[in-house]
Amino acid sequence: MKDRTIKSINWHITAKCNYKCKFCYVQRLDTEILDLNEAFSVLNKLKDSKTDDINIEKINFVGGEPFLHPLFYELLKMAHALGFTTSIVTNGSFINDRNIAEIGKYTDWIGISVDSISNLKEAELARGKGKHVSHAIEVSDLIHEQGIKLKVNTTVTKMTYRENMHQLIHRMNPHRWKAFQMLHIKGQNDNCVKELAITDEEFNDFINRHKHIRLTGGTKPVFESNEDMKGSYLILSPSGKVISNSSGSYQTFEFDDFLNNPESVVDIGKYLGRDGLYDWKK
Ligand code: SF4
Structure with a gap:
């Protein structure tokens, strides 16, 4: 019988970021946890919350930019010690050859966000200041050298x-590649919709050009339309509340209410x- 359990969660530990991507759908969230005991109790709760529907094995630390927390x-370290598969989604700007070995001790996956083949276009999108793609390539090499799995x-x-x-x-050579149709979340990225939103047809045009790419191990890329993204993620706010994006804006729930x-x-x-769900062990 197919396993129908939710096993992964995205914890947006902060909304702060050193970049200002125009399309960013995480611009205003609640207050981040700055107390280790409180953070530990969130992780413990994730560990202990086992029901027919939930059994969290993997935590994606996302932001904002998680390195700014x-x-x-x-x-x-705590998540790793508790036995979770750990994953970071980052713009990569804080990863370098001096800290990658330390990060690698506790991290199974690193996801680097790259939206264009052009440094200039990334700068126009306000993802960095003109070197984002070049840096992402360098960081992908560092990630591979440490034996950490790479997602783009x-x-x-x-x-x-x-x-x-x-x-x-192919140059970055990720184990997984996800491409998302830009998602409008009301109250987060309203200002960019006119300039950057794409239709389903335009997204399909991108998919058709890339669907035959095969990644390491023959893995296929994953393409997520706006419809695919709504209500299909378990998302935690910085303070540890559950966020729903199903309505096109964010609504928050207490974790215990969500469990019920x-x-x-x-x-x-x-x-x-x-x-x-995929084989996410390192
Ligand atoms: S790097 Fe990520 S979190 Fe930062 S502004 Fe861009 S999309 Fe938002």
């Missing part, structure tokens, strides 16, 4: 949907349908 390394996340926008990313993806009725926040069929 003052307790980030402690959070990673791409947000497809009006500015980039006609691009051909084959060469860049998980399907009201996460559509488990959609979670599984977007390839939410």
